[in-house]
Amino acid sequence: MLVLAILLQYGAIGVVNTEQWIAADQAHCWHPFTRQEDWVKGEPAEPLVLVDGDGSWLTDSEGRKYIDGNASIWTNIHGHKHPLINEAMVEQINKVAHTSYLGFANPRASELASRLSALFPPKTLERVFFSDDGSTAVECALKMEIQYRIQVGQAERVHFLAFDLSYHGDTLGAASLGGVGEFFEPFRKFGFPVKHLSGLEELDALDEQTIKKTAAVIIEPLVQGVNQIRPWPKGMLAKLREWCDQHDVHLILDEVMTGFGRTGKMFACQHEDVIPDYLCLAKGLTGGYMPLAATMVRAEIYKAFLGGADKAFYYGHSYTANQLGCAAGLASLQVFEKERTLDHLPEKIECLAGELKKMAENEPLIYEVRQCGLIAGIELRRSNGQVFDGKLRVGEKVSVMARDYQVLTRPIVDTLVVMPPLSISTDEIKILCGGLAAAIKDYRSTLDA
Numbered sequence: 001m002l003v004l005a006i007l008l009q010y011g012a013i014g015v016v017n018t019e020q021w022i023a024a025d026q027a028h029c030w031h032p033f034t035r036q037e038d039w040v041k042g043e044p045a046e047p048l049v050l051v052d053g054d055g056s057w058l059t060d061s062e063g064r065k066y067i068d069g070n071a072s073i074w075t076n077i078h079g080h081k082h083p084l085i086n087e088a089m090v091e092q093i094n095k096v097a098h099t100s101y102l103g104f105a106n107p108r109a110s111e112l113a114s115r116l117s118a119l120f121p122p123k124t125l126e127r128v129f130f131s132d133d134g135s136t137a138v139e140c141a142l143k144m145e146i147q148y149r150i151q152v153g154q155a156e157r158v159h160f161l162a163f164d165l166s167y168h169g170d171t172l173g174a175a176s177l178g179g180v181g182e183f184f185e186p187f188r189k190f191g192f193p194v195k196h197l198s199g200l201e202e203l204d205a206l207d208e209q210t211i212k213k214t215a216a217v218i219i220e221p222l223v224q225g226v227n228q229i230r231p232w233p234k235g236m237l238a239k240l241r242e243w244c245d246q247h248d249v250h251l252i253l254d255e256v257m258t259g260f261g262r263t264g265k266m267f268a269c270q271h272e273d274v275i276p277d278y279l280c281l282a283k284g285l286t287g288g289y290m291p292l293a294a295t296m297v298r299a300e301i302y303k304a305f306l307g308g309a310d311k312a313f314y315y316g317h318s319y320t321a322n323q324l325g326c327a328a329g330l331a332s333l334q335v336f337e338k339e340r341t342l343d344h345l346p347e348k349i350e351c352l353a354g355e356l357k358k359m360a361e362n363e364p365l366i367y368e369v370r371q372c373g374l375i376a377g378i379e380l381r382r383s384n385g386q387v388f389d390g391k392l393r394v395g396e397k398v399s400v401m402a403r404d405y406q407v408l409t410r411p412i413v414d415t416l417v418v419m420p421p422l423s424i425s426t427d428e429i430k431i432l433c434g435g436l437a438a439a440i441k442d443y444r445s446t447l448d449a
């Protein structure tokens with residue numbers, strides 16, 4: 001019996017129930033963006049072990065159900081266990097899961113690249129470079145841009161412009177363009193040369209010398225995600241495109257979060273009729289099923305990589321253009337057509353706006369709500385408008401309290417994020433917002449006590 005207990009404890013026999021999954025996690029796993037010393041103590045809450053999903057709902061290992069309020073970290077589009085995507089993936093896995101893209105083509109990647117290009121006017125973003133996730137989609141655009149400048153004889157033009165508090169992923173190059181200090185300060189000196197701007201006004205104030213060194217500007221169009229869901233002023237993107245054209249600077253759009261319908265249109269750039277030079281896609285590309293990314297590139301840029309071995313783009317990942325991922329991506333695009341996903345968004349966006357307005361009116365701790373399509377941030381502050389002391393971890397605590405009301409989300413500092421799958425119903429939006437409102441109220445009562 002003792003031997004059995006020891007074997008069980010150390011996982012030699014099996015880790016098969018909630019308690020064992022959590023113990024094994026706390027003993028062996030290392031979570032992203034997580035204070036591990038608290039996590040392993042089960043603070044501020046015991047880990048939930050998620051085992052099942054269906055539509056907008058997730059189920060934990062104890063059988064409790066929750067609305068997936070942040071679309072599984074901003075990835076899910078059509079809901080979990082979508083029959084059409086599941087079917088497409090099963091069909092693909094019965095053929096082959098993965099084959100090398102180095103030296104070989106594959107049907108699903110060919111189809112997906114054509115479908116993606118066809119979402120834009122002909123002769124624009126007609127080349128697609130596949131990689132694995134948002135960070136690599138950006139990393140790849142940055143390296144392409146540097147190599148492009150060198151190959152067209154502008155070797156001095158390899159600096160980037162980015163915006164304060166932006167987020168472009170965690171690989172070294174992508175992270176060096178991000179503007180969130182805590183994330184990147186220790187690595188700053190290893191990154192790409194970059195100048196951060198607060199907005200368009202600073203762009204106009206740049207001197208000629210700086211502009212001549214600038215290869216590209218990178219931006220999260222329409223709304224910054226990690227910066228606590230902060231929309232840009234209307235018209236800003238179109239003006240940025242104009243500035244880039246005037247100064248021979250390329251425009252890299254990071255639509256890793258905004259892509260695939262989140263803002264109400266298929267891509268955020270379509271709200272202002274902007275076509276970038278590079279478009280970075282990931283999170284929603286597979287409907288939230290598989291890690292797959294695409295860097296879409298203008299034909300003119302691609303041309304600079306032709307003409308001999310020394311011109312080739314020497315970059316790639318083992319799982320580039322993974323067939324299973326591409327099958328999921330294709331199926332997701334089919335669901336957009338079949339379910340007319342985009343046509344149903346206005347009603348949902350309006351419902352969310354109404355719910356948020358109601359919440360803000362009734363809850364003194366809500367300082368501001370910010371919304372862009374089906375993306376929203378609910379910023380919590382003291383009722384006198386003062387920000388909470390970071391040590392209180394208010395956003396985190398409220399998010400944990402929301403679990404009691406069947407809602408899962410993850411905050412950014414004290415901003416609660418609402419970013420459900422696009423397939424969410426208006427009734428489910430009401431459950432989601434109602435749950436968050438109840439959790440905020442519960443937290444407020446702990447302050448009064």
Ligand SMILES: *Cc1c(COP(=O)(O)O)cnc(C)c1O
Nearest residue numbers: 133134135167168169225256257
């Ligand atoms: C999430 C995100 C990334 C990074 O994507 P990963 O898949 O996490 O590497 C990059 N840019 C934006 C705007 C994002 O929201």
